[in-house]
Amino acid sequence: MNAQQIIGDSRVLHVRELKSEVAKLKAENAALRDASAQLAAHFDLALTAARDLETLPEGGKLVFVDGWNMILGATKVAKDKEDLLAKAREYGADHPSDFVWIVYDGPRFSVTTEGRVRVSYTGGTGEHRADKFICDFLRMARFRGLSAKVEVRTHDKDFLREITRIRGAV
Numbered sequence: 001m002n003a004q005q006i007i008g009d010s011r012v013l014h015v016r017e018l019k020s021e022v023a024k025l026k027a028e029n030a031a032l033r034d035a036s037a038q039l040a041a042h043f044d045l046a047l048t049a050a051r052d053l054e055t056l057p058e059g060g061k062l063v064f065v066d067g068w069n070m071i072l073g074a075t076k077v078a079k080d081k082e083d084l085l086a087k088a089r090e091y092g093a094d095h096p097s098d099f100v101w102i103v104y105d106g107p108r109f110s111v112t113t114e115g116r117v118r119v120s121y122t123g124g125t126g127e128h129r130a131d132k133f134i135c136d137f138l139r140m141a142r143f144r145g146l147s148a149k150v151e152v153r154t155h156d157k158d159f160l161r162e163i164t165r166i167r168g169a170v
Contacts, residue, residue, distance in 0.1 A: 061099075062141075064134045064153065067081070067119075085119065102118070102120070104120070110123075
């Protein structure tokens with residue numbers, strides 16, 4: 001092996017390292033792009049929800065429902081999305097001062113509102129996006145002194161611990 005071959009092999013190795021670094025940076029860029037899109041989509045919705053929270057009637061609550069947890073979790077509350085929506089409508093009829101918001105993880109961001117029931121899909125990829133969205137909203141409500149007006153319904157123990165931590169309860 002001569003000096004030219006050693007230099008050539010060194011360059012090949014360097015090019016491979018650069019390609020590996022480029023691949024990592026592309027993956028990181030894609031993750032940041034997804035996070036940015038998710039934040040942009042959630043920002044408008046969060047502003048609307050903050051307004052909803054402020055305009056609740058006296059004694060009213062904004063009730064967040066962890067959608068998939070209520071359908072697929074160990075303690076099922078509903079058999080499917082339609083059943084959960086029917087239960088939310090029923091709750092709204094029984095509690096006219098409250099607003100119910102069902103949040104699902106879903107690949108595409110979307111929101112529908114029917115009376116005092118809102119159903120939203122987080123959009124994006126990854127786990128616990130609905131939990132993160134609800135926690136972010138709860139932080140905002142706490143900051144504004146309105147967290148007592150927010151109720152979260154879930155049976156996810158980790159999520160419940162995070163909610164308790166955000167509320168500042170012992």
